[in-house]
Amino acid sequence: MVGRNAEVAIRVEGLQKSFGDEPVLWDLDLEVQWGEFLVLLGANGTGKTTLLRLMSTQARPEAGQILVAGYDLKRQPRAIRRNIGVVGHLSYLYEDLTCRENLEFYGRLYEVKELSRQLEMVLDRVGLTQRAHQRVRTLSHGMRQRLALARAILHQPSILLLDEPEGGLDRQSVAMLRQLTAEWTADGGSIVMTTHNEELGRSWAHRVGVLSQGRVHFPQGSPGGKEAGRHAVAAAHSSNAQHLPAKAASQIV
Amino acid sequence: MSSALRPLLVMVWKDILLEVRSKDIIISVLVFGFLVAVVFNFALNVSPQRVSELAAGILWVAFAFAGTLAMNRTFVKEKEQGGLEGLLLSPVSRDAVFLGKVLVSFLFMLIIEGLLLPVFAAMLGFSGISWALILTILLATLGFATVGTLFSAIAVQTRSREIMLPILFFPIILPVLIGAVEASNIALGYGSGIGLDRWLPLIGVFDVLFLVICPWVFSFVVEE
Amino acid sequence: MANYPRAESSFQPMPATGMWSLASWPGYLAIIGLILMLVDVYLIFLVAPTDSVLGHVQRVFYFHVPMAIMSFLSFFLVLIGSVGYLITRKDRWDGLAHAAAEVGVVFVTLALITGIIWARPVWGTWWTWEPRLTTTLILWLIYVAYLMLRSYAPSRSQGAVYSAVVGIVGFVDVPIVYYSVVWWRSIHPSPVVGPFAQSGALDPTMLLVLLFSFLTFLVLFAYLLLERLALRDAEDRVRGLRFALRRAGYNPGAPD
Numbered sequence: 001m002v003g004r005n006a007e008v009a010i011r012v013e014g015l016q017k018s019f020g021d022e023p024v025l026w027d028l029d030l031e032v033q034w035g036e037f038l039v040l041l042g043a044n045g046t047g048k049t050t051l052l053r054l055m056s057t058q059a060r061p062e063a064g065q066i067l068v069a070g071y072d073l074k075r076q077p078r079a080i081r082r083n084i085g086v087v088g089h090l091s092y093l094y095e096d097l098t099c100r101e102n103l104e105f106y107g108r109l110y111e112v113k114e115l116s117r118q119l120e121m122v123l124d125r126v127g128l129t130q131r132a133h134q135r136v137r138t139l140s141h142g143m144r145q146r147l148a149l150a151r152a153i154l155h156q157p158s159i160l161l162l163d164e165p166e167g168g169l170d171r172q173s174v175a176m177l178r179q180l181t182a183e184w185t186a187d188g189g190s191i192v193m194t195t196h197n198e199e200l201g202r203s204w205a206h207r208v209g210v211l212s213q214g215r216v217h218f219p220q221g222s223p224g225g226k227e228a229g230r231h232a233v234a235a236a237h238s239s240n241a242q243h244l245p246a247k248a249a250s251q252i253v
Numbered sequence: 254m255s256s257a258l259r260p261l262l263v264m265v266w267k268d269i270l271l272e273v274r275s276k277d278i279i280i281s282v283l284v285f286g287f288l289v290a291v292v293f294n295f296a297l298n299v300s301p302q303r304v305s306e307l308a309a310g311i312l313w314v315a316f317a318f319a320g321t322l323a324m325n326r327t328f329v330k331e332k333e334q335g336g337l338e339g340l341l342l343s344p345v346s347r348d349a350v351f352l353g354k355v356l357v358s359f360l361f362m363l364i365i366e367g368l369l370l371p372v373f374a375a376m377l378g379f380s381g382i383s384w385a386l387i388l389t390i391l392l393a394t395l396g397f398a399t400v401g402t403l404f405s406a407i408a409v410q411t412r413s414r415e416i417m418l419p420i421l422f423f424p425i426i427l428p429v430l431i432g433a434v435e436a437s438n439i440a441l442g443y444g445s446g447i448g449l450d451r452w453l454p455l456i457g458v459f460d461v462l463f464l465v466i467c468p469w470v471f472s473f474v475v476e477e
Numbered sequence: 478m479a480n481y482p483r484a485e486s487s488f489q490p491m492p493a494t495g496m497w498s499l500a501s502w503p504g505y506l507a508i509i510g511l512i513l514m515l516v517d518v519y520l521i522f523l524v525a526p527t528d529s530v531l532g533h534v535q536r537v538f539y540f541h542v543p544m545a546i547m548s549f550l551s552f553f554l555v556l557i558g559s560v561g562y563l564i565t566r567k568d569r570w571d572g573l574a575h576a577a578a579e580v581g582v583v584f585v586t587l588a589l590i591t592g593i594i595w596a597r598p599v600w601g602t603w604w605t606w607e608p609r610l611t612t613t614l615i616l617w618l619i620y621v622a623y624l625m626l627r628s629y630a631p632s633r634s635q636g637a638v639y640s641a642v643v644g645i646v647g648f649v650d651v652p653i654v655y656y657s658v659v660w661w662r663s664i665h666p667s668p669v670v671g672p673f674a675q676s677g678a679l680d681p682t683m684l685l686v687l688l689f690s691f692l693t694f695l696v697l698f699a700y701l702l703l704e705r706l707a708l709r710d711a712e713d714r715v716r717g718l719r720f721a722l723r724r725a726g727y728n729p730g731a732p733d
Contacts, residue, residue, distance in 0.1 A: 019632055023723050056342065059477035082344045090335025092342070094267070096274040108263045109343040135274075151339075214724065403646070407639045411629040420625060421643065424618040425650045428657035435664065444664070451660060459653055466649060470642040473563050 006070030009034050009159050009190035010055060015064035017050055024050050026214040028064065032192060034158075037185045039201035040194045042211030048194040049089070049163055051211065055192065056086045056161050069158055082110070085152030087162045091144050092151060095137040099128055099147050102136060103154055110155035122150045127176055142173040149180065160184060162193040166200060178204060260345045264353035265360065268327070272361070278326050279364060286319035286369045290376060301378055308379040309437035313393075313430055315369065317423070320362050320397045325418050327358060328405040337406075337475070347472035351402065355467075358405075359398040366390055385440035385449055392456040393433035399460065400425055403467040406474050432456040503707060506700040513693040525686040534598050539686055541591035543694040544584050545613050551581030551698070552616060552648060555623070559644035562637060568713065571637040574644055575627070576705035580698065582620040588613055606667065608658040615654050619647035 008031050015028035024047040032038050040048050053059040055068055057077040066073040069083035086092075093102050100119065107115040123129045126146040136144060145165060152160060160181070166174055181191055181204065195201045202208055209216040272278055293299070293311045331337045331354075340350050370390075374380060401422055408417035423430075436452040438444035521539045528535035558574025561567070592610050593603055604610075623640045630636030 018720065019634075023720050026724055053477065058338065058342065078344045078346065081342055086342055088335070088338070090338055092335045092339030094271060094336060095334060096271050097267075101270065105263065105267045106339070106343065109260055109340070109345055111344075213726065400646070403642070407626070407642065410631060410635065411626065411639075412631075413629055417625070417629060420618075420622045424615045424622065424654075425646060427615060428650070428653045431657045431661050435661065455653075455657060455660070462649060462653075463646075466646065470563070470645060473638050474642060476638075 008032060008067075009036065009069060010192065011065075011067040012055070013065045015051075015054065015066065016062045017047070017054060017059065018062065019050075023214060025054075028215050030209070030216050032159075032190050034190055035185050035188050037181060037191045037204060037206045038193070039205035039208045040192065040211055040216065041196075041198055041201055041208060042194075046211040047214065048211050051216075052086075052088075052161050052163050052192065052194060056084055056088075057081055082155070083157050083159060085155070085157040085160045087145070087148050087152050087160075087165045089163055091136075091148050093136045093144060093147060096135060098133050098135050099123065099139075099150075100132045102147065103151060106151050107154055112155050118154060118156075122154050125153070125180065126150045141168045142170050145169055146173060146176065149177070153180075158189050160189065160191045160193075162191065164195055165193065166195060166197060174200075257349065260349045261353045261356055264340070264350070265356050268357040269360075271330075278323055278330075279361060282319050282323045282326070282361075282365050283368055285322055286315045286365060287372060289315040289318055290369075290373055294376065299377060304378050305441075305443040308373075308377050308441060309434045309443070311377060312370075312373055312437060313434050315373070316362075316366055316390075316394075316433075317397065317426070317430060319365055319369070320358075320394070320401060321418055321422055323361050323365060324358050324398070324401040324405045325408070325415065327354070327361070328402075328409040329414070332409050341475055347475065348468040350475075351406075351468045351471040354406075355398045355402045358402050359395055362394050362398060363390070366394060379441055381441055383440050386437060388453065389433055389436040389440055389456070392453060392460060393429050393436075396429040396456055396460045396463065397426060399463045399467050403471055403474070406471060429456055429459055432459075503700055503704045506696060506703065510693070510696040510700050513689075513696055517690050517693040520686045520689055525683055526680055531599060534595065537591050537595045539690045541588055541595065542687065543691045544591065545588040545609070546691065547694050547698045548581050548585035548588055548613070548616060548620075549651075551577045551584060551702075552620070552644075552651070554702075555581065555644040556648040559641035562641050563645075571641070572706060572709045572713070574641060575637075576702055576709060578620060578623050578640070578644070579705055580701045582617070582624060583701070584694075584698065585613060585617045585620055589617055606658070606662070608655055608662055611658045612651060612655045616647075616651060619643065619651075623647070 010030065010032035012028060012030040015025055015030075016023075017025045024045075028051070030051075040051065042048050050059065054061055054066060054073075057068075057073060057080050061073070068080045071077075071079040071083070073080060094105070097105070100123075103119050103122065104115065107119060112118050120129070123132055126149050128143065128146050128150065131139065131143065136147065139147065145168070149165065152162075166177060169177065181193075184191055185206070193201070193205075207218065209218050211217075290311055293307075293314065297303075297307055297311070299307055299311070328337075331340075337350075340353075341347070345353075370382065374382065401418075404418055404421040404425075408414045408421060411417050432452045432455045435444060436449055436456070439449055439452070517539075521536055525536065525539065527533060554577035555574050558570045558572070558577060561570030562574060589610075592605075592613070596602055596605050623643045626640045626643060627636040630639050
C-alpha cells in the first residue's frame with residue numbers, strides 16, 4: 001500500500017547532506033515517476049550512494065524533504081522500508097546460512113505472505129533455484145548479487161534502489177538483471193540505480209541524471225526532473241501496448 | 254503482543270542458527286572464560302581457606318570479561334556482512350532490533366555462564382548452586398546484555414573497537430558487578446550483612462532503568 | 478505537505494558573535510577569578526583553623542570538595558547538552574556538552590589528585606575506596622570514555638551522537654554507583670576515612686572558608702567553560718566558511 005501523496009514514486013526537495021565538514025548534497029531536487037527507470041551517474045564522491053542511502057532511510061537528511069511511495073521520510077520511515085527493495089554495497093546476507101534460510105529470515109521480518117511460494121518464485125526469477133540449499137559462503141560474487149536482488153524483491157516493494165548492482169557480474173547475470181529491471185518498470189514499479197558503467201546506464205535507463213556539485217543534473221538541456229521524466233516514461237511505455245497504466249496502478253496498490 | 258514479539262524471535266532464531274553453523278562465538282568465549290578462572294586461581298593463590306572470600310569475585314570477573322568478548326564478537330559479525338544494516342532496512346522498529354540483539358546476547362551469555370559454573374565450582378571448590386544464585390545470574394546477565402549491546406553497537410563503529418567496549422562498559426555496570434558478587438556470596442553461603450533483599454532489587458532497578466533508556470538512545474546510534 | 482527549511486544556497490556571512498561567545502565576559506571573569514583565588518588561598522592557609530585531629534593536611538578539603546562538586550555540576554551540563562543534541566540535532570547543544578566535558582575532566586582529575594594528596598600522609602595509602610571518592614573515580618572514567626569516543630568515532634557528527642549517549646547513560650548511572658558502593662562499604666568497612674568526612678560538626682569558620690572556596694571554583698569553572706565555548710564557536714565559524722567555499726566550487730585545503 002502506498003501513501004497518500006503517491007502521484008510520483010519519489011520526490012526530493014531541497015535536500016542537504018554533509019559528512020562532518022564535507023558538504024555532499026545541497027539544494028537537491030528530484031522527482032521519479034512511477035514506472036520510471038532513473039540511472040544516476042557521477043564521479044566517485046559526488047554523492048550517488050549518499051542520495052540512495054537517504055532515499056532508503058539509511059541516512060538522515062540535514063535539511064529538505066523526501067517522499068518515497070507517498071510517505072514522508074521523517075514521519076513514516078517504516079512504511080517507506082516496506083515499499084522499497086535495496087541492493088547496496090554490502091550484501092546484507094549471512095554467510096553461514098543458505099540462500100533459502102537468508103530469504104526466509106528476511107521474509108519473516110517483512111511479514112511476507114505465503115512465504116514459501118514467494119521464496120520459490122523469487123529464487124526462480126534470479127536463477128538460483130538450484131542453489132537454494134547452498135550456503136552463501138560458497139557462492140561466487142555474481143550469485144551473491146543475484147541473491148541480494150532476490151532479497152530486495154521478496155516482499156514485493158514498489159520501488160527498487162540499486163547501488164551499482166552490475167559490478168562484477170558476468171554476462172549472464174547482467175542479462176538477468178536487465179530482464180528483471182525491464183519487467184519491473186513495465187509492471188509500474190520504479191527503479192533508481194547508480195552505476196559507473198555509463199554505457200550500460202544510458203542504454204537501460206528511461207532517464208539519466210548526473211550528480212555533481214551537490215545536485216542532480218539532467219544533460220541534453222532537459223528542464224530539470226519532472227517533465228523529462230514523464231515524457232521518458234510515457235515514451236517507454238507507449239511502445240509496449242500490453243502494459244497499461246491501469247495494470248500498473250493495480251500492481252502497486 | 255505476539256506481532257511485536259515475532260521479529261524478536263525471528264532474530265534470535267537466526268543468530269542461534271548462525272552460531273550452530275559457525276560455532277565461533279560460544280566455544281571460543283567458553284575457553285576464554287575458563288582461562289580467566291585458571292589465571293585468577295594462580296594469581297590469587299586460591300586455597301580452600303580463601304575460597305569463601307574469592308569465589309564470587311572470580312566468578313563474576315570471568316563472566317564479565319567473557320560477556321564483553323561475546324557481545325563484541327556478535328556485533329562485529331553482524332556488521333561485517335551488513336547484517337545490521339539489513340535489519341535496519343527492514344520495517345522492524347529500532348527498539349525491536351535492539352531488544353532482539355539484547356535477547357541474543359543474553360541467551361549466549363547464559364549458555365556460557367551455565368557451562369562455566371560447574372567447571373568453576375569444581376576448580377575453585379565451592380558448592381551449592383541455589384535458586385538465589387540462578388536468579389542473581391539471570392538479573393546480572395540481563396544488565397550486562399542491555400548495556401553491553403548498546404555499547405557494542407557504538408564501539409564496533411569506532412577505530413579501536415576492542416578497547417572501546419570495555420572502557421565504556423565497566424564503569425557503567427559497576428553496580429551490577431558489586432551487586433552480583435555480594436549476592437553470589439550470600440547465595441553460596443559465604444556472605445553476611447546486607448541481604449539479598451537489597452542486592453537483587455539493586456540489580457533489578459538497574460535492569461529496568463536501562464531497558465528503558467538504552468533502546469531509546471540506540472535509535473540515535475544507528476542512524477547516519 | 479509541511480514546509481521544511483530549504484538549504485542555504487548562497488554564502489551568508491556568519492554573525493560576528495555566535496550564541497556562545499560573550500566577547501567581554503571571559504576577560505572579566507578571569508580577573509575576578511584570579512582575585513578570588515588569591516583571597517581563597519589566603520583564607521585556606523592562614524585563616525581557617527587547623528583541624529584538631531588531622532592537622533594541616535585537612536586543608537586539602539577546601540580544594541577537593543569544590544572541585545568534586547564542580548565536576549558533578551559539569552557532568553550535569555554534559556547531560557543537558559547531550560539530551561538537547563539528540564533531540565534537536567543543533568550543534569550548539571553538542572558544543573555545550575563537549576565544552577562541559579573538557580572542563581569537567583580537568584576538575585575531576587584535580588579532585589582525584591587532591592584525594593590522593595589527602596590519603597597518603599594521613600593513612601599511608603594512596604587511595605581510599607570511600608563511596609564519594611569511588612564515585613568520583615567512576616565519573617572520571619566516564620568522562621575519559623566520553624572524550625575517547627569523540628576522537629575514535631568515524632566522523633564528527635557520529636562522535637557527537639555516541640558521546641551524547643554516554644553522557645546520558647553515565648549520568649543516570651552515577652547515583653546508582655554511589656549507592657552500590659555505600660552498601661558495599663557497609664559490608665566491607667575500612668578504617669580509612671576520605672577527605673569528605675569531617676571529625677565532628679564543621680567549625681563555622683571552616684564552613685565559611687569552604688563556601689568561599691566553592692564560590693572561587695564556581696567562577697573559575699564558569700570562566701573556563703565560556704572560553705571553551707567561545708573557542709568552539711570560532712572553530713564552527715571556520716567550518717562554516719569552508720563549507721560555503723566548497724559549495725561555491727572552491728576547494729579549500731582539507732581540514733586537519
